[in-house]
Amino acid sequence: MRGGIERLFELMQSTLLERVAGRLRETIDRNREYTIVGNDNLYRAGFIDHHVFSSEHNRARALLADLLAAYDGVHIEEAVGGAWRDGPLGGSWVVSSSESALTPEPRPDAALRRLHRDLRLVHGIGPATECRLLRLGYAAIDDLVWNRRYSPAARRALAAIDCGDPAHVSRFCAARRGRSHPDVFLATELLDEEEHVYLDLETLGLFSRPVVLFGLARIRGGLIRIEQHLLRDPGHERGTLATVLDELGTGSLLITFNGRSFDVPFLAERAAYYGLGLDVPAHHLDLLPIARRLWRDGLPDCRLSTLETRILGVTRDDDLPSAMVPEFYTAYCRTGNPGPLLPILAHNRSDLVSMVRLVALLRGVCHAD
Amino acid sequence: MQIEGIGDHIAERVPARCIAHVESIPGEPARFAGLHVLLPDLLEGWLAREGIQLYTHQAETIEAVRAKRDVVITTPTASGKTLAFTLPVLEILADEPEATALYLYPSKALANDQLQVLQSLGAAAGLDPRPAIYDGDTPAARRPGIRATARILLSNPYELHQILPWHAKWHRFLSGLRVVVVDEAHRYRSVFGAHIALLLRRLLRVCRHHGGDPVFVLSTATLANPREFARLLTGRPAVLVEESGAPQSPREFVFYNPVAGGGQSTLTEAKRLFVDCVGQGLQTLCFTSSRKAAEMIGAWAREEVADPSLVATYRAGYLAGERREIEQGLREGRLRGVVSTNALELGIDVGGLDAVVIAGYPGSISATWQRAGRAGRTGRPSLAVLVANEGPLDQYYMRHPDAFFGRPHERACLDPENPEVLAGHLLCAAAELPLTLSDRVLFGKRFDALLEPLARHHLLRGTPYGHVYCGPGRAVSAVDLAGGTDDRFTVVTDGRLLETLDRTHAYREAHPGAILLHQHGTYRITSIDLETRECTAEPAEVDYLTAPLFSTAIIPGTVDLEARLGSLIVRTGEVTVLQDYPAFCTRRYGETIGVHPLDLPPLSFETVGCWWTFPAGVLEALRLSGHDPAGALHGAEHAVIACLPLHLLCEPGDTGGFSTISLSMAGDPGDGCPAICIYDAAAGGTGIAREASEHLITILSTARTLVADCPCEDGCPSCIYSPRCGNDNQPLDKDGSVAVLDAVLGIASTP
Known part of the structure; x- marks a missing residue:
């Protein structure tokens, strides 16, 4: 008995810090960054920023259990595929795939013509003036060059629109018309589609935690070419981040959904965390404000998944709510079982494909009158 | 009337056996000192215009900060501590255009009070340090501007805890940070102190990453171990400035023990003394330890004084406007008596009063002096009366006043190696910048031993460039500086949330059968569910209370x-x-009935x-x-x-x-x-x-x-x-x- 108690004391002593760490992990696991909305109450969900409906949550928990059972003992490369790619600071693990695009080509000439016809790109012209000038027969900015009052401003606007640098045109339109205006989208049409890079990050949370998956998509020969840089180990983040930043380059157009508030600042924070310089493309198209302006009134919210169902007419089966990505990735870390990575990859892939489809749809909408 | 000899005067009007002690403290003249090198012209000019000469402790503080040494100042309330550490800050800001300073206060209210002081100081000296408060109340729209331009930032530990993960956005401020002022530092003790100690280490670490290297200036109440305390809090040695050069007016401190008189309660006696002082024409402040006591004494006193409009009650929870009005009434002498909780104890300027009555020992010598120090600020003689209650601390000092008036012997303690606190802050630090072996110096001997279990629980990940945070939630959310826990129980009645309690309090106050007093009524707990952590209660009209065994x-x-x-x-x-x-057990009138x-x-x-x-x-x-x-x-x-x-x-x-x-x-x-x-x-x-x-x-x-x-x-x-x-x-x-x-x-x- 005495010896038993002694051993118990030894055990307690040797594991005090172990228990402290365990309690901390429980606390962190309890502190979810999303709210589970019961009975799939759409009305309540409207008030909560990060919500997961309880049906989604239950489905995802069941999915997690199934995956852990199905992939027990399976090697990660067998489960997710992919290959190592060298990069400036060690490289990254890349899972590649492609999908048919079926998107209309960009129409730079049409886009440029539309920009020329938007009188409000001229400094000093508001909605009332625009109406008046249109009535007077000024159909394009080019006509205003001969108007005594607006001539200098019109010349400056034309110089900006015709400068040949789509990034500059885009910034000019955003400054004049706001970030959500279709003109901002039209400006991106001036760039060759091969230069478009779609980006979507999956992270361990809302801020100051690792990015676990960097999803990139490009259009090549009518196909959506998807490259997902996956952290097989959270310790690989620095190398993966460096590889992704290197691939993004600086000359291309970055297309994101909510990237202005999320993906780009997140990259900036992670780069600062590792003391890396951040060179992301200066030309960035965030689809969220544009979508919000177009469809806000008819939809309960403007999440990408909502747009998919309601606007693109696509439904995802068994999709993982993005708020639950941390739980799934953490399950992978803790068990080494690659199963939970699959829905993360699938979710990210669907997001990228949806962004491409959304761009295709916007091409139609923004060109139309 | 004459205040000198007021102890005798009181003695005539109250039972003599209640007067446990009268301490006459003689006045002290001011002691001034010059600096080795003059301050910048702007500041010297301002001091000359205002007729301000530096007291010895102010000069000592300035020289220490100039020498880039940490300082701990323990001089009394109203000795000019703010000026002591703000002058060197302004000097640095004037000399170095990129320099910044951070002032940490334990509460938002205190930061609000000090903002005005700093604004007028800076403006009067012809400098624009752009002081700004950055706390939970700062509107989101103003935040980027403050980050971009403020040179003196006033904040509190809770906000700093939230700021540090965003350090990349604070590069300008952190890279220029030269002075961190920690005001009211004695409040940072015990578990709270451990949190603050580790928060300051995180600040220092992030600051160094951005190229800043601040000195710490701690301002505290009198302690028996100020150097040791400063070292625990900041992890570094500090120069001690303890001898005040400020003049001290003569005062009398009366220890009044109603227990010895038999029968009368502390509050009744405090009210009696308060009314008596006001009646004698003394402007008087009465401190109580609870809001309820303040309201009670205030109400009784208004019934007894000649003109009830001359007496007011002051406590937290009043509207800001009401509070400002009372403060002004005191400064202008319009109000002759105010009953207050410790809400008035801190730096709020109400001018000098004639007398202070303290109803019940405030729990520490320094808090007692802080309250007593409200009297006699303007150099006139003053009176303080401590009215004891029956608690052991009160009664001990009534019998041993020498222990109160002798050398300070209260030690402030905290344990920055508390593993529960340290583990959380290590995660926060790892989420701010990768943790490396060089951080061991900051976080102490348990640093290495904790990394391994934290990594084993997949909260940290060892990489060639340090340990990286990789938990699924926000690290800062896992750490509650106020020492709260997320292991909380809710008490629900009729589907309505009554309150939340931590587990220990739930066991003691919300077990089945417990009578829970809540501000809206009395409730009996009907059940406790340890899984869902929910207790249910029903309204109850009972004449007993419960206490757990x-x-x-x-x-x-x-x-x-x-x-x-x-x-x-x-x-x-x-x-x-x-x-x-x-x-x-159930108790009625203090007697166990079941x-x-x-x-x-x-x-x-x-x-x-x-x-x-x-x-x-x-x-x-x-x-x-x-x-x-x-x-x-x-x-x-x-x-x-x-x-x-x-x-x-x-x-x-x-x-x-x-x-x-x-x-x-x-x-x-x-x-x-x-x-x-x-x-x-x-x-x-x-x-x-x-x-x-x-x-x-x-x-x-x-x-x-x-x-x-x-x-x-x-x-x-x-x-x-x-x-x-x-x-x-x-x-x-x-x-x-x-x-x-x-x-x-x-x-x-x-x-």
């Missing part, structure tokens, strides 16, 4: 420190505290304790002389805990106690011997038990005096009765307690 057991763990005092062995180390709640069983699993937590064992023969001797050994040990334990706040800055509830006539600790020389243990009541430890172990003889002597001097027969709330006892203060043997303490002190003095 609990027993505590201690399982000692690793001993960190074993000290031999004579033949007494004192051990300090990890302990597991187990608390069992087998029953609760005991009811409870069905709750025991609570346990790991913390730091200090225990000492002595030969069983001591108890045998007690038994032979007719004492109850268990009651004697129990009483001695209560006395030791009761008098801890006389030596360490802490609240009585911060420490728990345990005594046994036979300690079971296998393999220990004290196994089977009688033992007394005191332990930190917060998981991971507060530093109190460790600190107490180093001053045990003094504490034991005080405890002995406390009990032996008490005039009661069998023990009372002034000596060995504890309001927090889980055994309903049973058994207790007062004389036996003195005998035990004598015996222990005897052993400690025998080689």
